[in-house]
Amino acid sequence: MNKTTEKIIGVLRDFNYSVPEDTSVDLLGAGVLDSFDMVNIIAGIEGTFNIEIAPEDITPTNFDSIDHMSNLLIRKYGADK
Amino acid sequence: MNSVTKYLDITAKKFPDKIAFGNDKREMTFKELRREALIVAETLLEMNISKSPVAVFFEKSPECVAAFLGAAYSGNFYTPLDTKMPSARIEKIMDTLKPKAVITTSELAKEAELWSKDTPVIVYEDIVNADFNEAGVPEKLPKVIGEDALYVLFTSGSTGNPKGVTIPHRAAINYIEWFVKEFDIDETTIFGNQSSLYFDLSIQDVYATLKTGSSTYLIDRAMFSFPVELMSYMAKKSVNTIVWVPSALCVVVSLKGLMAKKLPPLKRVLFCGEVMPNKQLNMWRKTYSDALFVNLYGPTEACDAITYYTVNSKFSDDEVLPIGKAIDNVEIILLKDDDSEAKNGEQGEVCIRGASLALGYFNDPEKTAAAFCQNPLQLSYPEIIYRTGDLAHYNEMGELIYDCRKDFQIKHMGHRIELGEIETAVSSVAGIDRNCCVYDEKRQRITLFYTGVADDNIIAESLKKLLPEYMLPGKRIHLDEMPLNLNGKIDRALLKQKL
Numbered sequence: 139m140n141k142t143t144e145k146i147i148g149v150l151r152d153f154n155y156s157v158p159e160d161t162s163v164d165l166l167g168a169g170v171l172d173s174f175d176m177v178n179i180i181a182g183i184e185g186t187f188n189i190e191i192a193p194e195d196i197t198p199t200n201f202d203s204i205d206h207m208s209n210l211l212i213r214k215y216g217a218d219k
Numbered sequence: 220m221n222s223v224t225k226y227l228d229i230t231a232k233k234f235p236d237k238i239a240f241g242n243d244k245r246e247m248t249f250k251e252l253r254r255e256a257l258i259v260a261e262t263l264l265e266m267n268i269s270k271s272p273v274a275v276f277f278e279k280s281p282e283c284v285a286a287f288l289g290a291a292y293s294g295n296f297y298t299p300l301d302t303k304m305p306s307a308r309i310e311k312i313m314d315t316l317k318p319k320a321v322i323t324t325s326e327l328a329k330e331a332e333l334w335s336k337d338t339p340v341i342v343y344e345d346i347v348n349a350d351f352n353e354a355g356v357p358e359k360l361p362k363v364i365g366e367d368a369l370y371v372l373f374t375s376g377s378t379g380n381p382k383g384v385t386i387p388h389r390a391a392i393n394y395i396e397w398f399v400k401e402f403d404i405d406e407t408t409i410f411g412n413q414s415s416l417y418f419d420l421s422i423q424d425v426y427a428t429l430k431t432g433s434s435t436y437l438i439d440r441a442m443f444s445f446p447v448e449l450m451s452y453m454a455k456k457s458v459n460t461i462v463w464v465p466s467a468l469c470v471v472v473s474l475k476g477l478m479a480k481k482l483p484p485l486k487r488v489l490f491c492g493e494v495m496p497n498k499q500l501n502m503w504r505k506t507y508s509d510a511l512f513v514n515l516y517g518p519t520e521a522c523d524a525i526t527y528y529t530v531n532s533k534f535s536d537d538e539v540l541p542i543g544k545a546i547d548n549v550e551i552i553l554l555k556d557d558d559s560e561a562k563n564g565e566q567g568e569v570c571i572r573g574a575s576l577a578l579g580y581f582n583d584p585e586k587t588a589a590a591f592c593q594n595p596l597q598l599s600y601p602e603i604i605y606r607t608g609d610l611a612h613y614n615e616m617g618e619l620i621y622d623c624r625k626d627f628q629i630k631h632m633g634h635r636i637e638l639g640e641i642e643t644a645v646s647s648v649a650g651i652d653r654n655c656c657v658y659d660e661k662r663q664r665i666t667l668f669y670t671g672v673a674d675d676n677i678i679a680e681s682l683k684k685l686l687p688e689y690m691l692p693g694k695r696i697h698l699d700e701m702p703l704n705l706n707g708k709i710d711r712a713l714l715k716q717k718l
Contacts (some may be wrong), residue, residue, distance in 0.1 A: 172440070
């Protein structure tokens with residue numbers, strides 16, 4: 139597991155979400171996350187990584203799983219592998 | 220006007236091929252809506268169901284609206300059930316409601332059979348796809364008067380049993396007539412519906428559309444997590460009017476939806492269901508400076524909204540928005556603890572009289588009598604008022620200002636929740652001794668304090684089977700001992716300090 143993925147799991151745990159072992163699990167389809175959770179997660183990630191996520195990046199394809207969140211942060215926001 | 224179905228009769232003639240309700244799967248015209256509603260009505264009449272409750276178990280869809288109206292056309296009344304609700308809670312509602320039929324879709328039929336027991340289940344697709352000849356059906360429909368029940372909506376009850384607020388046609392019509400006139404709603408209006416159809420915040424989306432020939436797009440809940448998609452969808456549908464819970468407007472701000480995409484036609488932004496913070500509202504007002512912004516207030520027991528405040532002056536981020544003044548045919552009385560009227564800016568309980576009132580709580584005369592009582596200011600003839608449990612006062616401009624609740628009811632994400640209902644569910648979990656829920660306003664989450672040997676994960680899993688998602692405590696804290704106050708009751712104030 140890379141550093142960024144670990145940090146994202148930390149953010150999710152902070153908000154009391156039960157984090158699946160498999161980081162590729164679809165969190166949206168399973169109904170784990172709703173819009174208010176998204177607010178928490180975006181704010182949590184922005185605080186932890188000290189970045190600002192652009193509105194157009196807040197999409198289902200970037201946020202439906204921990205892996206995809208991690209990919210986005212590494213690809214576009216210079217987070218560590 | 221005495222029945223909401225008259226709205227549809229008239230509009231289906233005037234705008235037969237105009238879109239009434241749409242979602243991502245289907246766009247239903249007024250003509251189609253009326254046809255399908257009449258099929259549902261005929262099916263119920265053939266089963267000899269009249270003046271009875273009918274449960275409607277649908278995802279948010281145009282077909283769900285047709286099922287509602289089928290119940291109404293046949294002189295019955297409907298209860299929408301949240302398809303995400305745990306079956307334990309649905310069973311409680313079924314015990315109180317005792318519906319004569321459940322209408323559902325082929326997709327959900329299996330699930331409905333888990334709790335429907337002996338109640339007949341009608342599968343929508345089965346009846347709607349069969350041949351149907353409208354001739355003769357309207358003549359068979361029973362007479363409906365304004366006092367007949369239209370729907371029963373279940374809200375959280377403090378002792379653990381949901382209460383069925385029973386709304387007559389008269390109340391819905393009173394609200395809709397005012398709403399349409401006050402906000403110039405007509406066939407050019409396009410609503411972007413946010414609320415679930417099992418909340419009364421959706422009442423104007425449904426019935427103002429029927430009355431005026433406007434269109435309503437039912438927006439999928441998941442879209443609110445991704446405001447860029449949400450705004451693009453609304454732009455595509457030319458949505459110009461929204462009536463949302465403040466939480467939804469705030470989510471759009473937090474997830475940067477206002478910067479992402481502007482909706483050129485947005486003309487009306489109304490909100491209802493909880494307190495709208497001026498901080499986020501100011502961002503909306505800045506982005507849509509030409510739109511009308513209105514704060515609506517009202518309990519389910521008085522059909523959606525009974526006061527309104529048009530936001531037309533500047534408010535700083537920390538100011539409180541008034542809830543304004545009463546709508547047509549409704550009066551607010553502020554009563555003090557001794558049942559005398561609060562005057563000159565004094566605080567009192569918001570009590571409502573007038574045409575928007577519910578008939579009471581379904582199959583619950585005790586709770587009905589406690590909340591729907593004789594107007595203490597007028598004892599010469601019977602006159603019912605509804606006591607909301609909300610405390611408010613008038614400011615110097617004569618505008619009503621909401622202060623707080625009298626009891627332990629909270630508003631969380633626009634949902635009205637009795638903390639007692641959660642506590643009752645928690646106490647049913649094995650290994651729990653005592654428990655108390657406190658609302659953490661700052662973090663907007665419900666915090667559960669408990670004593671006992673129950674395992675935290677088991678509590679979490681058990682509660683998911685008992686409570687709807689929005690009632691689940693966001694944080695659970697184990698205590699060795701529950702703090703008590705001098706009266707021997709759980710010290711909620713002390714627990715609040717522990718947040």
